[in-house]
Amino acid sequence: MNTDPKAPERLYELVYRVLRDHLEADELPEGLVLLEGPIAEFFGTSRAPVQKALQMLNEEQRILRFEGRGYVVSKTGGNTVPIRMDIRQSGLTLPGDIDEAMKSRSSWQRIYGRIEREVATAAAFGRYRIHEARLASLFQVSRTVARDVLGRLHERGLVQKSSSSRWIAGPLTAAAMKEMYEIRKLLEPAALASAAPHLDRAVLTNMRDHMLTLELDHTNLTPELLHQFDRFLHVECLMKIDNKRMTSIIRQNQLPLATAQTFQQYLGLADESATLSEHRLVLELLIKESVDAAAAALVAHLESAQKRTLARLKVFSVVPAPQFSPFLVKTR
Incomplete structure (x- = not known):
């Protein structure tokens, strides 16, 4: 907890x-x-x-x-x-205090997805300060709810606090991305091995079958589905472990997952056959209870994902920045 x-x-x-x-x-x-x-x-x-x-x-x-x-x-x-x-x-x-807390959480859940996408996108275009009061006003929520959202973004490594205690997003650099992938390659396979006994085989099988269907026919493949697959393997499965310090560090290095949708939005949906195949292989091995092999397959997937991400980041550097919501202020 x-x-x-x-x-x-x-x-x-x-x-x-x-x-x-x-x-x-x-x-x-x-x-x-x-x-x-x-x-x-x-x-x-x-x-x-x-x-x-x-x-x-x-x-x-x-x-x-x-x-x-x-x-x-x-x-x-x-x-x-x-x-x-x-x-x-x-x-x-x-209880009254829980009722108020639930209302607050419901409020931040309602707006979190949109804010996460915009913050992750902005990070790829440079360094942006997040204006808390403007965010609250724009989404018609209290400052408390706005802070809840920013706290969640901070947990996932999408924003940081500056020396002056201001919320900052970006810049997303190749060096930072390499560091996050190195951490992920060390922690995620170990977490997957620990989580394996707690994973529902029926759920794994359903997800594996869904991936296989899309591998054979990309017609219905969307950025949202790819993001869903990413979150299933790299978040939902790994969060089954009891080591909360490890899950906290894993969550803090999920910026690559959030920015993947940004790349797809601005660069188009590339051939994701390799990504689907790598994800499916990990699930196949988990279903067969070949845990060590699944962990090794996850390492191989992360190494390939790092190369793809860095290549896309290089191309992305020449894309002009869009107009963001007023709560995001470009800084040096």
């Missing part, structure tokens, strides 16, 4: 805390079936943070896997009779 006392709690941490507190206080009935969908609707969030929170509670044996879908509340760990009821009538409530 988040170990930085100054950082805002992540959504899954908020969901986990509420459910844990209710379980510890015996406020949820024995046998209550907990499903991701209804809980996500109750919290006003997506299923992903709920899934993570339920997995954590299951690992702590606060809830048990249910023979059907989801989990079941069981204080005894024995044969509990499942109770299916509306989660809103189960005794689950949302």
Whole structure:
């Protein structure tokens, strides 16, 4: 979980805390079936943070896997009779401080994607200062929400704090990119090996099949799908490990993932057959439980990705900068 006392709690941490507190206080009935969908609707969030929170509670044996879908509340760990009821009538409530925090997180989630794309794009064109007040005004959110967004961008290595405590994006240089790839080649294969036992083979197989289909026919291949594949392999799979310091460092070196979409937007969608093939090979080996081979394949993929990225960065240097939103101010 988040170990930085100054950082805002992540959504899954908020969901986990509420459910844990209710379980510890015996406020949820024995046998209550907990499903991701209804809980996500109750919290006003997506299923992903709920899934993570339920997995954590299951690992702590606060809830048990249910023979059907989801989990079941069981204080005894024995044969509990499942109770299916509306989660809103189960005794689950949302404390005031959590309610406000959830609203804040929902606000930053709503605007995060657009801001991330624009910041990553700007970084490729030079050094930009991020004007926090303008960002908040432009997206009609509070300064607190704006800071939440910037904090998330900082976690992923997309922005930095200057010596005068101003938020800065870029410049994206070849030297910086090489450093990030060196870190990724050291950490990501080790993280993948640690995460392998926790990966769902059905999910891996579905993603592998999707990649194979697009390899054979690129007609439906889009930058968004490529980004989805990147995030699945380099983020979702790797975040399954328990070493939170390692996951934090991995997240801080994800600028190459964010800038890949920028390159595709301004340089066009190049032949991505190699990228798809490299991703698919890693998944194939994970499905076969050849973990060491999968880690080695990931190293090979990152080495190839580094070469492709540096080549695109060189071409990108002659592309004129577009007009960015007013919250991005070009600096020297």
